[in-house]
Amino acid sequence: MDKFTEKTPQGNIHNVKVEANPNYKLKRLIYSLFVVVILLGLVVAGLAVFVVFNSKAHVQNDVCTTQNCYQATSDILAYINESVDPCHDFYSYACGRWLANNPIPVDRPRHGTLYKIIDKKEMILRRLLERTAAAATNDGERKAIMYFKSCMQDIFTQTESRKDLIAMIRRLGGWNVIPTLKPADMTNWDYNSVMAQLSAKYDVDTLFSIWVGVDLRNSNVTIIEMTQSGLSLPNIEFYFKPDAQAAVQALIEYMTDIAMHMGATDRNRTREKMTEVYRFEQNVAKTHIHKLNKRNETLFYNKVNLSAVENVCPEIDFNSYLKLMFGRVIPYDEPVINYAMNYFKRMNDLLTNTTKETLNNYLIWHFVKTFAPAADSYLQAAFNRYNLAIGGRQTTGSQGLICSSRTDAALGMAVGAMFVKDSFPGQSRTTAIKMVEDIRNAFIAELPNLFWMDNQTRSVAADKARAVIAQVGYPAFILNGTRLSNFYANFSVNDSYYFINTVRRRAYALQLNIARLGKPYDKKAWIATPSTVNAFYSPPRNRITIPAGILQSPVYSNDYLRVLNYGAIGSAIGHEFTHGFDNIGGRYDKDGNLRQWWSDKILKNFNQKSQCLVNQYSNYTYFGLNLRGYATLSENIADNGGLGQSYRAYQKYVKAYGPEKQLPGIPLTNEQLFFTAFARVWCTADKEYYGKYYVSSNVHSPPKFRVLGTLRNSVEFANAFKCPLGSPMNPVKKCKVW
Numbered sequence: 001m002d003k004f005t006e007k008t009p010q011g012n013i014h015n016v017k018v019e020a021n022p023n024y025k026l027k028r029l030i031y032s033l034f035v036v037v038i039l040l041g042l043v044v045a046g047l048a049v050f051v052v053f054n055s056k057a058h059v060q061n062d063v064c065t066t067q068n069c070y071q072a073t074s075d076i077l078a079y080i081n082e083s084v085d086p087c088h089d090f091y092s093y094a095c096g097r098w099l100a101n102n103p104i105p106v107d108r109p110r111h112g113t114l115y116k117i118i119d120k121k122e123m124i125l126r127r128l129l130e131r132t133a134a135a136a137t138n139d140g141e142r143k144a145i146m147y148f149k150s151c152m153q154d155i156f157t158q159t160e161s162r163k164d165l166i167a168m169i170r171r172l173g174g175w176n177v178i179p180t181l182k183p184a185d186m187t188n189w190d191y192n193s194v195m196a197q198l199s200a201k202y203d204v205d206t207l208f209s210i211w212v213g214v215d216l217r218n219s220n221v222t223i224i225e226m227t228q229s230g231l232s233l234p235n236i237e238f239y240f241k242p243d244a245q246a247a248v249q250a251l252i253e254y255m256t257d258i259a260m261h262m263g264a265t266d267r268n269r270t271r272e273k274m275t276e277v278y279r280f281e282q283n284v285a286k287t288h289i290h291k292l293n294k295r296n297e298t299l300f301y302n303k304v305n306l307s308a309v310e311n312v313c314p315e316i317d318f319n320s321y322l323k324l325m326f327g328r329v330i331p332y333d334e335p336v337i338n339y340a341m342n343y344f345k346r347m348n349d350l351l352t353n354t355t356k357e358t359l360n361n362y363l364i365w366h367f368v369k370t371f372a373p374a375a376d377s378y379l380q381a382a383f384n385r386y387n388l389a390i391g392g393r394q395t396t397g398s399q400g401l402i403c404s405s406r407t408d409a410a411l412g413m414a415v416g417a418m419f420v421k422d423s424f425p426g427q428s429r430t431t432a433i434k435m436v437e438d439i440r441n442a443f444i445a446e447l448p449n450l451f452w453m454d455n456q457t458r459s460v461a462a463d464k465a466r467a468v469i470a471q472v473g474y475p476a477f478i479l480n481g482t483r484l485s486n487f488y489a490n491f492s493v494n495d496s497y498y499f500i501n502t503v504r505r506r507a508y509a510l511q512l513n514i515a516r517l518g519k520p521y522d523k524k525a526w527i528a529t530p531s532t533v534n535a536f537y538s539p540p541r542n543r544i545t546i547p548a549g550i551l552q553s554p555v556y557s558n559d560y561l562r563v564l565n566y567g568a569i570g571s572a573i574g575h576e577f578t579h580g581f582d583n584i585g586g587r588y589d590k591d592g593n594l595r596q597w598w599s600d601k602i603l604k605n606f607n608q609k610s611q612c613l614v615n616q617y618s619n620y621t622y623f624g625l626n627l628r629g630y631a632t633l634s635e636n637i638a639d640n641g642g643l644g645q646s647y648r649a650y651q652k653y654v655k656a657y658g659p660e661k662q663l664p665g666i667p668l669t670n671e672q673l674f675f676t677a678f679a680r681v682w683c684t685a686d687k688e689y690y691g692k693y694y695v696s697s698n699v700h701s702p703p704k705f706r707v708l709g710t711l712r713n714s715v716e717f718a719n720a721f722k723c724p725l726g727s728p729m730n731p732v733k734k735c736k737v738w
Contacts, residue, residue, distance in 0.1 A: 064661040068559040073663045075554055079680050082667070087723035087730065091707045094679035104685050109693075112684030112703060117552050118533045121419070125404040125531065128418045133495070138481030140414035140488045146495035147410055151403035154498045161375040161499035165368060166262065172197055175364040176357050177273045178263040183360065191351075191359045192317040198363065200324040203506040204370050205229045206363055207284065207347060208316075208340075210325065212516045214540045215337065216301055219523070219592035222516045224322070224330070226309070227339040228347075230284045232369065234390060235697050239285040250389035252278055257382040258368055277362045280354060287346035297594055298587055300339045307332040312341060313348040326514055374502040390693070410505045412529025413487060416548070417478040419531040424548040428558040429473040432551055435565065435649070436470045436544070439574050442649040443641075443738070450738070452605035457598045461581065464590035464597075468580060469523060469543035473551065474530035523592065535572050537579035537638075539588040544576040555681055561660050563670045566650035567677030574642030574649075578738055582637040583610055612735035613637060617709055622702045623691040635700045639710045641738035643678060647716050650674060671720040679707045 081096025104111040129148035136142035169175050172194055174183035183189045198204040206229065213225040231239070232251055238244045255274035256267060264270040289300070310318050310332070322330040338344065351359075372379040408415045444465050447458045477483040491508040494500055516522075523541040528534070531549040538545070546569075550556070556569035579585045586606070589595045596603070613636045618629030629636075654660065660670055668676060682703035686694060694702060701709060711717045713734045723730035 062659075062661055063664050064561065065664060066559075068557075069561065069661075069663055072560060072564060073666050076663065076666055076668075076673075076676065076680075079683060080676065086672075086721050087718075087727045089708075090675070090679060090711055090717075090721075090729050091682075091704050094676050094707070095683035098680075098683050099685055102685075104687055109690030110684060110686045113554065113681055114533060114684070117550070117555065119401075120552070121531055121533060121549055122401045122404050124423055125408055125415060125419060126400045128422060129404055129407055129415070130400070138485045140411070140478075140481070140484035141418055143488055143491065143493045144407055144411040144414040144418070146493045147501055148403050148407040149495045150493070150498040150501050151406055152399060154496065156497040157374070157499040158376050160497070161371075162262065162379075164499065165371065165375060168202075169262075169364060169367070172364065172367065174360070175259075175262070175368075176360045177259045177270055177364075179265060180263050186356050186360070189356050189360060191356065191363060192320065194360075194363050195316075196321040196324045198367055199321065200510075201507065202367065202370070202503065203510040204367050206366050208344070210322070212513050213337075214521045214592075215303070216297055216540055216588075216594040217303070219540045219588075220521055222519055222521050223303075224306075224334065224336040224517065225339070226336060228288050228343040230366075231281055231288075232278075232366070233281075234693075236285045236288050236290065237696060238390075239282045241696075247390045248278065250386050254382055254386035255365055255369075257385075258365075258372060258379065261378050261382070262368065273357075273361055274365070276358050277365055280358050280362050283350055283354075284347070287343055287350055289340050289343055297339070298596075301594060302338050302341050303335055304338060304341075305332060306330060306334045306336050309336060309338055309341075309344060313344040315348045315351040316344075326517065370506075371499070371502060374499050408529060408531055410501070411488060411491070412531070413475070413478050413526075414484060416474055416530030417484055420474050420478070420548050424473060424530075424551065425558070428551060428556075429548075431558050431565075432546060432556065432569070433470070433472050435570055436472060436546070436573055438649040438653060439570060439577055439645050440465055440468065440470075442645045442652065443574075443577060445652075446645070446648060446738070452609055453602055454599070457602045460590075460597050464542065464580060465577075467542055467590035468577065469541060471524075471526060471543060471545040473546070473548045475526040478530065535576050537576040537585060538592075539580070539585045540592040540594075542580060542588065542590060542592045544573070544579075546573060546576070561663065561670075561673075562653055563650060563660055563674050564677045566646050566653070567674040568681050570646030570649060571639075571643045571678045572681070574645035575638040576642070577645065578638040578641030579634065581641070581738055582634040583607075584634045606737065609735070609737045610637065612733075613640070613737065616713075616735055617701055617705065620701070620705050620709065622695050622705070623686075623688050625692055625695045627695060627701055627705065632699055632701045635706075636709065637737050639701075639706050640713055640736065643710050643714060644716070644736075644738070646678075647674060647714075669720065671716075675711060675714075675717050675720060679711070682706045 077097075078101070079096075079098040080094055081092060081100075084093040084096055086093040098113075102111060108115075129145055131145060133142045133145045133149075136145055166181065169181055173189060175181045176183060176186070195206055198206060199210065208226055209229040210224065210226045212222055215221045215223045232255075233239060233244075233247060238247050252271060252274055255277060256264075256271045259270050259274065260267060306318060306322070310316070319330065319332070369383075373383045374380075444462045447453065447462055450458070453461070477487070490511065492504055521540075523543060526545070527538070528536055528545050528547050529549075530547050532547040533549040533552075534547070535550055536545040537543070550572065551569065553560070554568070555572070556565050580588070583606075586598075587594055587596065589597045598606070610633060614629035614633055616629070617627045617632060617636055620627045662670060663673065666673075684703035686702065691702065700706070708729075712729055712731055713736060715734070717723075718725075718730035721729070726732055
């Protein structure tokens with residue numbers, strides 16, 4: 001029972017006794033609950049609308065809608081083949097559509113992403129070089145334009161180059177294979193004098209090479225260096241492999257063609273003499289130290305006095321040779337580095353057992369073949385036939401693109417200045433420099449996680465990483481007109497005679513080199529030209545070089561999402577950085593000196609880790625040939641290490657600046673996009689003959705396996721694409737060095 005006070009109409013107050021209904025309490029409860037449910041429903045509905053609305057806005061805010069991002073999406077979609085399972089064959093997934101829609105041009109042995117960049121660069125250079133010389137801003141650029149013009153509008157090469165070659169051969173003492181040029185007195189003919197003239201006047205190496213380089217054990221000092229040379233075919237294997245007979249015959253026919261055009265009269269007799277030259281080269285090849293072992297400078301660094309070289313090879317008059325080359329007497333006690341002393345010993349015996357006639361034909365052949373690609377159309381055609389037969393790239397295409405490439409090779413700093421001002425804005429360089437530092441820091445940060453190293457070795461490795469010199473884009477001097485003009489002051493250019501310009505170019509390059517002797521070694525001097533589509537690491541300089549030419553789309557753009565840049569050019573930067581710590585660069589300390597800076601125990605651990613990569617890549621086949629796991633080891637170490645460093649650098653970037661927006665309309669997370677951008681760089685197709693040539697001669701793995709081999713070792717890749725353990729792209733056993 002309840003009591004309450006009720007006021008009656010009369011106004012009197014009574015205490016009223018009320019008897020409660022048994023269902024009243026239940027009804028009130030049900031009513032209250034109903035109201036609460038209605039209110040909660042309205043709240044939930046409101047929240048749902050709010051969440052959906054804001055979720056859509058959030059998704060929209062996470063997508064990049066700039067024109068550059070839409071273009072990047074279009075580019076990516078043009079490459080990937082979504083019908084391929086990325087966990088089964090990522091190369092076919094990342095490159096499949098592009099490869100299907102971009103067949104190899106008929107005049108090329110291969111085609112790929114990097115070749116697109118090269119083609120684009122050459123078109124830019126052609127446009128810049130087609131201007132009149134009056135449009136140049138300094139003498140350096142003016143000479144580049146004149147050089148290009150001599151190649152494009154050559155007046156004299158077709159009619160005069162053969163005459164000039166013959167005149168030069170006469171001054172060298174004649175060529176026995178040609179009756180009208182045959183030396184008058186072979187008995188007194190002196191091959192030492194001819195070899196010295198070829199080197200000093202024309203920068204043509206024959207049986208050996210001599211140049212001014214850096215003392216690998218004291219990288220601040222320049223020194224005379226020498227090593228083996230003297231072969232026409234690409235490498236020593238061509239002289240002994242049974243399946244290289246086609247290349248051998250192509251070489252003999254090439255030599256015969258050249259001699260016939262220069263004045264030989266009897267083709268059969270000429271072929272016999274050129275076959276003798278080939279057999280001599282085959283004997284030279286037998287005396288060579290195998291080129292793979294030459295990469296181990298620790299074994300073949302041999303610093304001696306000049307007299308020691310003369311003692312092992314008295315048949316060569318090195319004193320007279322160097323006097324003509326340097327313009328002064330080089331004393332017998334001058335220190336030199338000879339990387340192939342055993343070759344020089346064996347070469348001495350070979351010379352004593354070879355006729356002067358064969359030596360004459362051999363030396364002049366090497367002289368003529370040096371300049372044949374720049375001579376008249378007949379000699380150029382003969383070169384192209386030979387080059388194509390051995391697996392090289394035929395010199396074809398528009399004359400403008402050919403000439404722009406030749407001009408870049410001859411006056412690269414002047415051409416580079418024009419290229420940089422036209423196609424490489426300053427912010428692009430700033431961003432790339434920042435990426436280099438991010439990757440450097442990522443390398444150092446990973447060292448504590450490499451348990452095969454001890455603390456002392458980690459510390460020394462970190463010091464070397466901090467000391468790496470980074471050259472990005474271009475050298476500053478090329479944008480100073482006066483300094484650029486002075487750089488080419490001693491290079492005379494004729495705007496109407498291309499052949500003579502190539503002769504002058506070699507002489508100019510030689511003088512630049514020999515002028516370095518006796519001066520401190522300049523570790524910051526640029527070797528690569530700014531428009532080069534490549535990147536480099538130099539062990540004696542402990543330096544990476546990333547030219548403006550490689551800093552172009554689709555490998556790099558300042559307008560790209562950073563994930564695309566880190567995946568593509570970032571991995572390339574990391575690749576070059578890792579070269580300082582591979583099986584070659586790792587032999588040099590932070591100052592660029594050839595010195596073992598890790599203990600024998602840690603070096604053994606490194607070699608064991610490296611052997612995993614040797615075994616992995618040796619099991620891959622390309623056009624039926626097994627890859628050479630040891631020959632490609634340094635590049636494979638760099639590929640694997642570079643990818644990991646760049647990925648970690650990108651993750652640190654995201655942590656510092658927040659997640660990047662995603663590309664519109666593309667079925668990839670940014671982590672997946674990173675690896676897709678990496679793979680896209682290496683999308684490449686080879687013709688079979690070139691693919692086999694590449695496997696047998698190149699220190700890089702074929703591009704397909706630079707993708708597959710590297711990503712199969714990446715835990716981060718497997719996680720990004722959720723590849724099951726044991727799937728083709730996520731094997732249980734993985735290799736990791738750095």
